[in-house]
Amino acid sequence: MSINIKELSTIPPEDWKEKDGKKQTLKYLKKIESLQNILMASKNKSLLIILQGMDAAGKDSTIRKVLAVMNPIGMDVYAFKKPTELEMSHDFLWRVHQVVPSRGMVQIFNRSQYEDVLIQRVHQWIDEETVEKRFKHINDFEQLLTDSDTTIIKLFLNISPEAQLIKLEERTSNPEKYWKHNQNDFEERKHWDSYMKCYEDVLNQCNQIPWHVIPCDNKKYKEYLVAKTVCEVLEKMELRFPPLKNS
Numbered sequence: 001m002s003i004n005i006k007e008l009s010t011i012p013p014e015d016w017k018e019k020d021g022k023k024q025t026l027k028y029l030k031k032i033e034s035l036q037n038i039l040m041a042s043k044n045k046s047l048l049i050i051l052q053g054m055d056a057a058g059k060d061s062t063i064r065k066v067l068a069v070m071n072p073i074g075m076d077v078y079a080f081k082k083p084t085e086l087e088m089s090h091d092f093l094w095r096v097h098q099v100v101p102s103r104g105m106v107q108i109f110n111r112s113q114y115e116d117v118l119i120q121r122v123h124q125w126i127d128e129e130t131v132e133k134r135f136k137h138i139n140d141f142e143q144l145l146t147d148s149d150t151t152i153i154k155l156f157l158n159i160s161p162e163a164q165l166i167k168l169e170e171r172t173s174n175p176e177k178y179w180k181h182n183q184n185d186f187e188e189r190k191h192w193d194s195y196m197k198c199y200e201d202v203l204n205q206c207n208q209i210p211w212h213v214i215p216c217d218n219k220k221y222k223e224y225l226v227a228k229t230v231c232e233v234l235e236k237m238e239l240r241f242p243p244l245k246n247s
Contacts, residue, residue: 003203005196008213010160012221021224028227029069035234036106040074042242043104046150049230050112052202053157054195055185056167058216059110062157065219066226067108076101079110092116092134093141100145113138114202122194135205142209152209153233155226156199159216161192 012021039045049067051059063077078099087095093113101107117134120126126134142152159167168189171181188195203211212229216222 003200003211003213005158005200005203008158008215010158010163010215010217012215012218016221018218018220021220025066025220025224025227028224028231029066031231032227032234033069033071035231035237035239036070036074038239038241039106039234039237040071040104042239044149045237045239046101046103047106047234047237048101048109048145048150048152049106050109050114050152050154051157052112052114052118052155052199053216054159054164054192055182055188056164056171057157057159058219058222059157061219062155062222062226063108063110065223066230070106074104075106075108077108077110080112080115093137096141101150103149113141114206117202117206118195118198119188121198122191131201135201138206139208142206146209151233151237153230154209154211155229156203156211156213157216157222158213161189163217164189 039047051062053059067075067077076099080095083095096113099107099109116126117131117138121131145152168185171177203213212225214222214225214229
């Protein structure tokens with residue numbers, strides 16, 4: 001079934017209660033912490049968590065408030081920024097493959113390979129033929145990781161343009177958030193419709209591993225839903241502690 005971003009909610013359902021949600025979030029976080037410990041000990045599977053979303057959708061806060069519950073010894077975070085000259089001299093997935101998780105590890109991508117079919121497409125730095133090819137390469141790449149015992153969680157943090165503007169403006173008025181301010185974020189907002197079209201294509205064309213759409217206008221609901229999603233995926237991985245080794 002085709003996804004239409006305009007039909008996706010950015011707010012919690014009417015029956016969601018924040019107080020109950022916070023309690024559930026804490027339960028999920030404790031379970032995540034426990035399951036990640038088993039993953040780290042077993043060293044036979046790995047987990048890749050991809051965070052995608054517009055500026056101010058809450059990628060950083062998701063890592064701090066939810067995913068940071070995991071043992072840092074078995075977890076790493078990589079933020080994809082503008083490609084370096086070296087990275088540009090290789091295929092677009094080269095830099096991504098360098099940082100996929102090894103067995104026993106959890107890797108978190110703050111942005112990801114999808115930037116190469118989002119910002120590059122919005123600004124027409126690549127043509128549509130290249131976009132279509134990259135969709136196929138991304139699907140093949142994710143299948144390769146899956147076949148190599150890496151479970152992938154793809155989270156689209158869905159924020160409304162109204163909520164995004166409030167958060168961007170906070171970065172110019174709150175001294176504690178000055179460091180996050182980037183005037184270019186306001187420029188990128190002007191391309192909102194183009195970004196949504198490109199994201200919609202990503203959700204529909206690169207869905208062999210399904211996307212989890214996370215409404216982000218309410219940060220507590222976002223944290224609850226991310227924790228629930230990650231916990232449920234870890235449970236499905238059927239993790240087991242390794243047996244005692246013979247001396």
